[in-house]
Amino acid sequence: MPKTSNPLSALADDPQGLSLGLELPPGTLLGTARRPLLWVSDGPVGAGALASYRSRPGLAAAGLQAVLFQERRGLEEWWLTKGLRPERMSDPDDHHVEPVLREFWNAVIPDPEEEGEDGEELIAPFGRDWPGLAESGSVGAAGEDPETAACALADELIGTGFLPSPRLALVPAGRGADVPTAMGWCGPANHENDTALISTVLRSWEDRFGARVVALGFDELHVSVAAPPRTLAHALPVAAEHFAFSPDNIWQGSGSVRAYADEAVTGSGHWGFWWD
Template sequence: MAKPPKRRDPLSILADDPQGRSLGLDLPPGGVVRRSGRRRWGKEPEPLVWVSDEAVGVGALTAHRGPHLAAAGLQAVLLQDRAGLERWWQEREFAPERMSDPDDHHVEPVLRAFWSRVVPDPAEGEEGEEIIAPFGRDWPGLAMTAPSDGPESPDGPESPDGPDGPDGPDVPEDPEVAACALADELIERGWLPAPRLALVPSRRAADVPTALGWGGPTNYEADTALISVVLRSWEDRFGARLVALGFDELHLSVAAPPPTAALALPVAAEHFAFSPDNIWQGCGSIRAYTEEAVIGSGHWSFWWD
């Protein structure tokens, strides 16, 4: 019996068909970026990611983050230049071969290990304690999500009308709708002044950094699979979706952010463990960061110095 033809990698198809019409896509002008390494036996290195030639605008993620893309096994995200590092994705910045498999890790031990790296030394005294208050040096555990019938109030039961008015709590957004809306907002507000559309072969958006071998957090954590493990958990608990990557920054949409301080404080602790520069070089404490960047926020951003 003849073997069925081997299914081609979607990026190999895009190398020959850059607009993706054979995959049911209608992409802007662009092309594949190949893995680093030498040619073998005259063959080009394998393609790693498809990237648009020019910056895309509002509506780009909505237009291309659809069922045809999912059927092809691709995830659409935005890549953003940084001053002095324009088109950094073309400079052999990716190293997927150095990353482990996210399936080999679990979020709780990953975040516990991260937390142990960043908690202040006891010698720092009250100043160090204030950074992580109300938590101590022990890992506080994973944050809980808001109950489906509305957020719990730290001051007692909600009024009969519910926390969001006479109609009760807001229904969480569809995560993909929230992702596309945030992409448009970041472009409109200048957070992403010249983003490129990128297509990455990955089962879920959380795994994109690992599939690329993205090196953004290298000065903190060189194995991006551990970053993906945390992103997977945030996908499941908060409806988070990866929207954009910069050279050393990451933007997530959040469809179901924690609505109260009580629920948001443990999330802020996870953020501190995941990306301590958000607090060390930001608002200075977990309490302040909770108020500024977590409660009800549909946009979580991270960067590593």
């Protein structure tokens, strides 16, 4: 297939993105002149900013995805200082969600000889065998529009101070789930070096639960969910997927898949992940 031009290249001569209908605030292009990797606003943005840009037809037409970047003390402007590695990522098209999650699950379930009953309780009601994919939520039925849910979550996280000074970022990617891979994000490196596998799971959650990538930190990922599980029975296999995807959510968080399903999955429109 012939290589298409990078849509960010237009911002070199048109910093506001007027040719794309964007009217961007002051920002910085990262990458090289021949291959811009992403654009990040120079200053923080407020509530409504993500909705303003994600709703513009020129953004999708140009092949760009808008997300938020968050900082924390000691990791200010991590996208500049900690390095992004797009060259080491594979293509999400080359992977399938079931084997990816099965392999993740097999890698993180407790060793029965070391953990004993505590390990069994951690993954209960499941055993050591991969439990399979959870059933889809009610996407597009009576549920909320996924993009509306994404922008509402962004405003909520900004308004509550969870994201105290987020930056707006534009990343060339065909869909939001592919943003971490396209930018070469290394947040899950202590769990998985190839972020394309992370995007493979995010693609599936987009389709099954109306999930959308909203914000990324150095090692954090925040996702809106338009059609979350509404019952504990439905949430349990989703929690098993989360444990496979981001085990620190359970290991250093809720303490068990069952508790996590009840606290963080059932009816929750915000799935947050982090990797220690």
